[in-house]
Amino acid sequence: MLKIKDLHASVEDKEILKGLNLNVKAGEIHAIxxxxxxxxxxxxxxxxxxxxxxxTDGKIHLNGEDIEELAAxxxxxxxxxxxxxxxxxIPGVTVTNFMKTAINETRKAQGLEEMPAKDMLKKIREKxxxxxxxxxxxxxxxNEGFSGGEKKRNEIFQMAMMEPKLAILDETDSGLxxxxxxxxxxxxxxxxxxxxxxxxxxxxxxxLEYIVPDFVHVLYDGKIVKSGTKELALELEEKGYDWIKEExxx
Amino acid sequence: xxLKEKLVSSFLAFENTVDVDAPIHDxxxxxxxxxxxxxxxxxxxxxxxxxxxxxILKHDYSVFPKEENALEFxxxxxxxxxxxxxxxxxxxxxxxxxxxxxxxHDKIDVCLMSSALSHDKYKLVIENYFNKxxxxxxxxxxxxxxxxxxxxxxxxKNKQAEKxxxxxxxxxxxxxxxxxxPRNLIVVEENSHVxxxxxxxxxxxxxxxxxxVTEIFADKRAIVDYYKIQNDNQNASLxxxxxxxxxxxxVASVHTFAFGGNITRNNLNFxxxxxxxxxxxxxxxxxxxxxHVDHNTLVHHTEPNCESHQDYKGIFDxxxxxxxxxxxxxxxxxxxxxxxxxxxxxLLSDKATINSKPQLxxxxxxxxxxxxxxxxxxxxxxxxxxxxxxxxEKEARALMMYAFANNVLESVKIPQLKNRINKLIANKLxxxxxxxx
Numbered sequence: 118m119l120k121i122k123d124l125h126a127s128v129e130d131k132e133i134l135k136g137l138n139l140n141v142k143a144g145e146i147h148a149i150x151x152x153x154x155x156x157x158x159x160x161x162x163x164x165x166x167x168x169x170x171x172x173t174d175g176k177i178h179l180n181g182e183d184i185e186e187l188a189a190x191x192x193x194x195x196x197x198x199x200x201x202x203x204x205x206x207i208p209g210v211t212v213t214n215f216m217k218t219a220i221n222e223t224r225k226a227q228g229l230e231e232m233p234a235k236d237m238l239k240k241i242r243e244k245x246x247x248x249x250x251x252x253x254x255x256x257x258x259x260n261e262g263f264s265g266g267e268k269k270r271n272e273i274f275q276m277a278m279m280e281p282k283l284a285i286l287d288e289t290d291s292g293l294x295x296x297x298x299x300x301x302x303x304x305x306x307x308x309x310x311x312x313x314x315x316x317x318x319x320x321x322x323x324x325l326e327y328i329v330p331d332f333v334h335v336l337y338d339g340k341i342v343k344s345g346t347k348e349l350a351l352e353l354e355e356k357g358y359d360w361i362k363e364e365x366x367x
Numbered sequence: 368x369x370l371k372e373k374l375v376s377s378f379l380a381f382e383n384t385v386d387v388d389a390p391i392h393d394x395x396x397x398x399x400x401x402x403x404x405x406x407x408x409x410x411x412x413x414x415x416x417x418x419x420x421x422x423i424l425k426h427d428y429s430v431f432p433k434e435e436n437a438l439e440f441x442x443x444x445x446x447x448x449x450x451x452x453x454x455x456x457x458x459x460x461x462x463x464x465x466x467x468x469x470x471x472h473d474k475i476d477v478c479l480m481s482s483a484l485s486h487d488k489y490k491l492v493i494e495n496y497f498n499k500x501x502x503x504x505x506x507x508x509x510x511x512x513x514x515x516x517x518x519x520x521x522x523x524k525n526k527q528a529e530k531x532x533x534x535x536x537x538x539x540x541x542x543x544x545x546x547x548x549p550r551n552l553i554v555v556e557e558n559s560h561v562x563x564x565x566x567x568x569x570x571x572x573x574x575x576x577x578x579x580v581t582e583i584f585a586d587k588r589a590i591v592d593y594y595k596i597q598n599d600n601q602n603a604s605l606x607x608x609x610x611x612x613x614x615x616x617x618v619a620s621v622h623t624f625a626f627g628g629n630i631t632r633n634n635l636n637f638x639x640x641x642x643x644x645x646x647x648x649x650x651x652x653x654x655x656x657x658x659h660v661d662h663n664t665l666v667h668h669t670e671p672n673c674e675s676h677q678d679y680k681g682i683f684d685x686x687x688x689x690x691x692x693x694x695x696x697x698x699x700x701x702x703x704x705x706x707x708x709x710x711x712x713x714l715l716s717d718k719a720t721i722n723s724k725p726q727l728x729x730x731x732x733x734x735x736x737x738x739x740x741x742x743x744x745x746x747x748x749x750x751x752x753x754x755x756x757x758x759x760e761k762e763a764r765a766l767m768m769y770a771f772a773n774n775v776l777e778s779v780k781i782p783q784l785k786n787r788i789n790k791l792i793a794n795k796l797x798x799x800x801x802x803x804x
Contacts, residue, residue: 165751165755166754166755167751168751169747188754188760189751189754189755190754190755190757190758190759190760190763192755193754193755193756193757194757197755198755199755201752201755204752205746205748205749205752206749207749207752207753207767207770208770208773209769209770209771209772209773209774210766210769210770215753215756218758218762218766219753219756219757219758220757222757222758222759222762223756223757226757226759258770275756279756279757
């Protein structure tokens with residue numbers, strides 16, 4: 118699904134990713150952990166196609182296709198989805214209208230007809246129930262005045278609507294209380310299928326109790342320095358990141 | 368000959384076309400003298416610092432329409448709100464077109480200034496209201512001197528105009544360059560209600576300069592909603608002077624949609640003369656190329672417990688220039704005034720400019736007044752957010768601009784008009800958004 122090879126990337130001439138490798142297959146859940154400033158969010162944004170990051174070397178392949186030259190919207194049309202760490206407030210555009218536009222623009226790019234209004238409403242109803250989202254919420258301006266938890270729940274609602282092949286969840290657990298965390302994790306787990314893949318970027322092990330990863334990677338100083346199974350996450354939680362730093366520097 | 372001299376000397380010829388014995392003619396004769404003395408405003412005047420009329424005053428305008436030009440409805444249908452039943456007062460090159468109009472004298476008067484000025488029936492209204500609130504500056508005086516035609520709307524006590532009124536001015540360009548001076552008078556008596564949509568439309572590439580004056584009187588508890596569509600072509604300039612006198616508990620709103628034209632200057636003044644008044648001034652400006660739009664507003668609060676709300680949004684691309692100059696005066700007696708003003712702007716290009724200037728003169732001590740002005744670019748993070756959901760860059764930009772202008776559109780009370788404005792915006796932004804905001 119996603120193959121990243123020797124990825125180097127910088128923002129404003131500062132190198133942030135320094136030769137990162139990652140291989141995610143369909144049906145898998147990967148967790149990427151690491152200390153602040155390691156490059157986790159940079160990686161998420163680069164995969165989604167944010168233009169202010171410059172890829173200086175390496176390759177990003179999605180289902181065998183080099184996506185580096187593709188615009189963010191083209192990547193979305195190919196099934197890439199980023200759940201934002203800080204979802205942006207867009208006053209004047211309701212959640213419903215935003216989703217209608219996003220889905221129909223994507224369908225248009227894929228050569229499909231617009232989704233009939235009836236089907237759209239049905240889908241919105243189903244997916245909002247999955248995320249336990251109140252209907253009133255859907256007619257509010259996107260993210261405007263939403264609490265931290267509402268914003269994150271809304272991100273996963275959008276994921277449910279878009280049905281991506283590759284979903285990257287960037288710090289989706291931050292700002293969530295335990296109930297909201299359960300709802301969000303439950304939603305993500307329901308969306309999981311053998312045909313899609315999920316990359317969970319997180320600081321803490323907490324989310325991984327609910328969204329159980331097949332693989333855990335440690336991102337440190339722009340590289341994946343250690344990979345393992347879900348037990349690695351527990352070890353990190355217990356011991357912090359210092360032992361990894363020592364291991365690398367040894 | 369300079370335009371000013373030409374206009375002054377044309378006054379004699381103009382007098383041959385009107386009844387010089389009518390009382391209003393004294394007002395005209397006086398006004399031409401004021402114009403001769405004051406002339407056109409220049410950038411030396413504070414209120415005209417950012418708008419120069421020089422380029423548009425140098426044309427050799429014909430100042431009277433010489434012939435009757437006809438238009439077929441099918442050719443100009445698109446400029447009407449045709450999916451809505453309305454009264455229509457339509458002018459072609461400054462002359463009334465009965466063919467395109469639909470007026471009435473049934474309980475209310477929706478008709479022509481020329482008939483109001485010449486029939487005894489209207490004498491009292493003209494005496495009481497004509498030229499009573501337009502300040503005697505050069506431009507207003509020029510218009511007053513040549514005042515002859517325009518819309519006359521009179522809604523007596525406790526009446527509601529059952530349908531909106533469209534006032535449309537077409538220029539056909541059969542003359543080389545044309546100057547128009549429409550004069551409108553709108554009197555809405557106690558407890559009455561009217562909705563008006565006004566549009567100036569040039570159908571030619573020849574230069575057109577319109578110097579329009581509209582006086583509006585909203586008596587006690589009257590409700591007046593006025594919508595201005597300014598979406599004219601590159602060679603058409605408009606100086607639109609609108610003055611509103613409001614009595615106690617009246618509510619008057621003016622929406623100005625400035626989407627195009629060469630130079631557009633809006634002078635919009637509200638004079639509050641009672642308690643419990645609400646004045647609403649909303650505007651959306653979306654321009655590009657070398658277009659220039661200047662909103663010059665005044666709200667004068669003179670009595671206690673009144674409100675005013677101003678919300679102007681501007682989007683400027685390429686080399687377009689904008690001005691917002693919003694003045695609020697609160698007299699000493701006008702305690703408990705709530706006066707709000709906001710002017711938000713997006714510059715899409717490095718070469719576009721906006722000059723935004725709030726002026727608050729507050730002499731009362733128990734008031735709530737606020738003003739805010741922002742100038743920025745489209746938020747790149749928001750664009751990325753939308754694009755990451757599969758919305759193309761052009762559509763994402765358009766969606767953000769829609770959203771930016773949305774709260775002003777939301778306050779349009781006529782659904783068909785709101786729909787039309789939506790379409791005009793979509794056309795301007797060259798996108799097809801899948802829903803109406």
